[in-house]
Amino acid sequence: MKTIIISLITFLLLTSCGRDGRDGRAYLSFSWDVYVDEYSDDNYSIPVVIEELTYYDTEPGTYSYEYYCSDGIGNYWGYEGTYTITIFWGEEGGFIRDGDDAPDSFYDFDLTGDGSSFHLLKGKKKHESLDKGRINIAQYKKMYVGEKDTRSVKSSAGEITITKKKFLLLKN
Numbered sequence: 001m002k003t004i005i006i007s008l009i010t011f012l013l014l015t016s017c018g019r020d021g022r023d024g025r026a027y028l029s030f031s032w033d034v035y036v037d038e039y040s041d042d043n044y045s046i047p048v049v050i051e052e053l054t055y056y057d058t059e060p061g062t063y064s065y066e067y068y069c070s071d072g073i074g075n076y077w078g079y080e081g082t083y084t085i086t087i088f089w090g091e092e093g094g095f096i097r098d099g100d101d102a103p104d105s106f107y108d109f110d111l112t113g114d115g116s117s118f119h120l121l122k123g124k125k126k127h128e129s130l131d132k133g134r135i136n137i138a139q140y141k142k143m144y145v146g147e148k149d150t151r152s153v154k155s156s157a158g159e160i161t162i163t164k165k166k167f168l169l170l171k172n
Contacts, residue, residue: 018096020093024089027055033111035069064080065080
């Protein structure tokens with residue numbers, strides 16, 4: 001009898017533990033101004049042709065990026081750096097209760113001729129695209145200008161860290 005009671009109590013304890021909450025997902029979108037000609041990064045979740053303000057499901061991690069700009073009158077420059085995507089973790093389940101699911105994070109990466117920035121807000125989808133690979137970079141060399149800049153943005157929508165450094169593109 002004692003064995004049955006112990007087995008029953010053990011069974012109840014094991015089956016009454018709640019499930020862990022779902023980890024949040026991360027979504028990344030891009031927007032750019034008229035100066036941006038080309039963008040590339042090593043985030044495998046981002047396609048070769050990027051649709052502006054379309055959210056791409058991405059994994060957390062740190063990714064390197066680079067983009068090139070021109071003003072239409074022969075001046076070329078760009079920015080390179082890294083961005084780090086984090087997610088919210090689901091709450092652990094407890095005794096007789098499930099853990100809460102974590103919220104999803106939506107990141108907007110703004111590419112401009114003045115430098116890149118991140119926002120943690122949702123945007124509206126536009127029907128423009130940016131093709132990775134329009135500039136023949138082999139014809140240019142980079143000359144770095146200014147200092148490396150690192151910023152972190154935190155809000156209830158998530159957290160992102162971005163590092164950037166400006167360079168000029170000079171014809172070889």
